[in-house]
Amino acid sequence: MIVAEQKSLAEIDQLVRNAKKLLIVGCRECVTVCMAGGEKEVGILASALRLKWENEGHKTEIVTAMLQRQCEPEYVAELEKQLDGVDCILSTACGVGVQYVAEKYPIWTVPALNTKFAGGALEQGVWTEKCGLCGECVLHLTGGICPIIRCSKSLLNGPCGGSHDGKCEVSAETDCAWALIYDRLKKMDRLDLMLELQPVKDWAKSRDGGPRKVVREDVRL
Template identity: 60%
Template sequence: MIIAQQKPVQDIAAMIADCQKVAFIGCAGCVAVCLAGGEKETEILASALRIMRRLQGNPLQTVTYLATRQCDPEYVAALDEVVKDVDAIVSLACGVGVQYLAERFDKWVVPALDTKFIGGSVVHGRWEEKCGLCGDCVLHKTGGICPIIRCSKSILNGPCGGSQYGKCEVSKDVDCAWQLIYDRMKKLGKLDKLLAIEPFKDWSKSRDGGPRRATREDVIIE
């Protein structure tokens, strides 16, 4: 799940300072789950900016809409009528959603959120990063614990010298990923698998060479 957080209201207000009518577009996907860009957050943000602008003597008209997803063209197309007469669009989605709106509409499109990371829920209201989007998953070798993102140094072959008592040298509040991996593999009776030396990480699968693409030829409809 993509985790995002809302920008300060003052920052968003500055992005649309010269606009009189603005569409606030939420997303019912990941950002709704992490309480950053769902229907409630969209309505609250629009309301807060209307109040701010009214107090400044510069009234703001707002339109709100919750898209099923902003990262699919079919759902973005449904916004054609919603945004046709607005001066700007405020996207409460991840950076992908912002770009999809900007590609479709000849409008000033701005982000209301900061996209943080890929992660999951720990407890209600708290999320942790779990995946580094490296493009070459090794979780089958490490007991389902990712050394790329959960190790502060992304080490592939065991802990560094800074690991002490199961904690990372970065902070005593951060578990050493390789201690977690060792404990997990020991519990599963698979410690022998950690004896294999992993080669250098092929980071070209992560980011080099421009935007990455994934294609399913069997479902493409041109």
């Protein structure tokens, strides 16, 4: 899933302070799961802003709404009936959701979150990056551990000389992806994969090729 984190209240305040009527819109998908922009977080954010502004004597009306999925036009269309008098939308979706809302309505729309990565939970309250979204998966070569995003240098022929006691040179709290790959391949008796020289990657399939599109002729209408 997409993992995101809420911006600070002070930053959000600055982004929406000039509005007369603010709509905070949550999303029930990834950001609900990672506890950054679901119904609960929208409620808390609205209360926090109301409280802050009350104390400061600042007047901006706040209303809230929830969408099942902000990254799909059909769901975003549901907002229509809640926009009366709204001059600013604060989206607590990932960057994708914010864009869908902004594209749909001629209303100033701002993000409440910083979209971090494609990953998952490690434990309650801890999420970790797992996929580099590089457009050409190499997990079959690396025992199911992504070197593109989990190695700080995206090495295809790792580990570098900075791998120490299974940790990355960048931080003692970060596992060295190539140490994990080595251990896994050794356990699976597939170390031969690590001896092969992996050729240079086609980054054109990643974001370096420009904004990407997936077209499926078989499912188009």
